[in-house]
Amino acid sequence: MSEQATAVTHRLVSSPAGRIHVVEQGTGPLVLLVHGFPESWYSWRHQLPVLAAAGFRAAAIDVRGYGRSSKPGDTEAYRMLELVEDNAAVVHALGEQSAVVVGHDWGSVIAANSALVRPDVFRAVGMLSVPYAPRGGPRPSTVFARLGGDEEFYVSYFQEPGRAEAEIEPDVRGWLAGFYAALSADTMPAPDAPGPHFVSRGGRLRDRFPTGRLPVWLSEHDLDVYAGEFERTGVSGALNRYRNMDRDWEDLADYDGAPLTRPSLFIGGGLDASTTWMADAIKAYPTTLPGLVSSQILDGCGHWIQQERPAEINRLLTGWLASLRA
Numbered sequence: 001m002s003e004q005a006t007a008v009t010h011r012l013v014s015s016p017a018g019r020i021h022v023v024e025q026g027t028g029p030l031v032l033l034v035h036g037f038p039e040s041w042y043s044w045r046h047q048l049p050v051l052a053a054a055g056f057r058a059a060a061i062d063v064r065g066y067g068r069s070s071k072p073g074d075t076e077a078y079r080m081l082e083l084v085e086d087n088a089a090v091v092h093a094l095g096e097q098s099a100v101v102v103g104h105d106w107g108s109v110i111a112a113n114s115a116l117v118r119p120d121v122f123r124a125v126g127m128l129s130v131p132y133a134p135r136g137g138p139r140p141s142t143v144f145a146r147l148g149g150d151e152e153f154y155v156s157y158f159q160e161p162g163r164a165e166a167e168i169e170p171d172v173r174g175w176l177a178g179f180y181a182a183l184s185a186d187t188m189p190a191p192d193a194p195g196p197h198f199v200s201r202g203g204r205l206r207d208r209f210p211t212g213r214l215p216v217w218l219s220e221h222d223l224d225v226y227a228g229e230f231e232r233t234g235v236s237g238a239l240n241r242y243r244n245m246d247r248d249w250e251d252l253a254d255y256d257g258a259p260l261t262r263p264s265l266f267i268g269g270g271l272d273a274s275t276t277w278m279a280d281a282i283k284a285y286p287t288t289l290p291g292l293v294s295s296q297i298l299d300g301c302g303h304w305i306q307q308e309r310p311a312e313i314n315r316l317l318t319g320w321l322a323s324l325r326a
Contacts, residue, residue, distance in 0.1 A: 008048065010068075013093035015086045017077070018070030021062040022090060026052025030096045031321065032087060032122075033060040034114075036105020036129070037238055038176060040067045042225050043104065046310035047317065054318045059099075061090060063107070065237020067229050075161065078240035080113050080248040087114045088121045100321065102126035102265075104306055105274075106241055115262045116255060124263040124291075124324050126317065128305050130274045132260055133281040134288055135252045140245040151198040154205055158242040167204050168235050173227035178209025180218055183303035185271050187215045197273060217307045263291045265320045267313060269301035293320055 012019045023041045025048040033044040044060040051058035062069040064086055065078060072078070087110070091099045101122045103111030108130040115125035137143065140155075147153040158164050168175045181187035182196035187210050189196055196208045214223065230238075266282070266289070268275035275282070275297060285292050296316060298309055306313045 012068065013090055015064075015070075015089035015093070016082060017064035017072060017086050019068075020064065020070070020086055020090050020093075021068035022059050022094070023048065023061075024057065024059045024094075025049060026055070026057050028055040028057050029321075029325070030057045030059060030091065030094060030099035032090060032099045032101045032111075033058060034087065034101065034103035034107035034110050035060070035063060035066070036103070036107045037241065038179065038226070038230065038235065039105070040226065040229050042222070042229075043304075043307060047306055047314060050314040050318065051321070054321070056321060057094075059090070059094060061087075063110070063241075065240060066233065071233060071237040075240050075243050076247065078237070079244040079251060080110065081117065081251050083110050083241075084114045084117050087111075088118050091121055097121070098123045100124045100126065100324065102128070102317065104128040105130055105303070108132075112260055113252070115264075116258060116260050117252075119262060122262065124265075125260065126265040126267075126320065128267050128313070129269060129272055129303055131266060131268065131278045131281040132264070132285075132289055133278060134257045134259065135249065135255050136257050140249055148198060151200055154197045154199065155242055155245070157199050157205060158239050159245070161236075161243065164205070164239055165235055167206060168230075172230045172235075173223060175206055175209075176226055176230065177214060177218075177223055178206050178211065180223075180304065181210045181213075181215055182208070183272070184215035184217065185269070185300055185302035185308060187213065188271065188302060215302075215304070215308070217304060259288050259290055261291050263293055263324060264289050265293055265316070266295045267305060267316055268297050269303055269305050269308070270297050270299045271301060272303045272305070274303060293323060 009024045035043045041060040101111040108127040115122040
């Protein structure tokens, strides 16, 4: 492997957010990597060198509100269409006209919408953990309010400004450790335990997090990296993504029910609630993802898929990317 392929470069590029932090490795066709909540570019640490070695220019970003990227103060600045334009701006700032976009968790949704809204820039899309589901149905806040029953769904909890911040920010490292463990295959609560995606009335989300050990994929150093970023930036920028879901529903009205036609890949974890709750969305792929190249469910895998199973994800990603070159 050449020194050029292995070198990692950090840079800040201009975008509608102000600046976006980009971590690059390799040369070749551009692959833009978009993380989810509560993560950063660092969640792609296992993919960057492998994609570079396979002949791609891998570029992992800090989404606006995270890490070294700009953190606008206005909650509305985190609506989906703004994030799509950030992604397009990064591609152009890197001197490219097009890219493949790959996302995990919220990044999967951002990646899908990037390919949907800006097909002139994004020629293919890879989605990890969160399946593609076209815009439609009732207003999202109405749906989430119904999900909790006697409890409160975590999305509704996150949507109230300041509430989750008051829980997280006094102990960022401890909260992140519990949240990561709650959704990891080797540390998640037993199936008959109270669900970590729900909050009891008057309680906190972390009340149901497992304690005592970190997931096998998460080292103390890894946790320090994540915690250090959020201790510096706070978590409001990250949480503002949840606070724009109704605005996104309004902004994307012209795309109601729209299929995503670009060549696509989906990989989910068999133990991930995102995969099981959205099983109907996966079943609908022949209609909603007519360009689907491959859909894979990894047995026994949780939510943090590219960190829990890096070798499998790298194999699937590089194989799919190679097929796009054919």
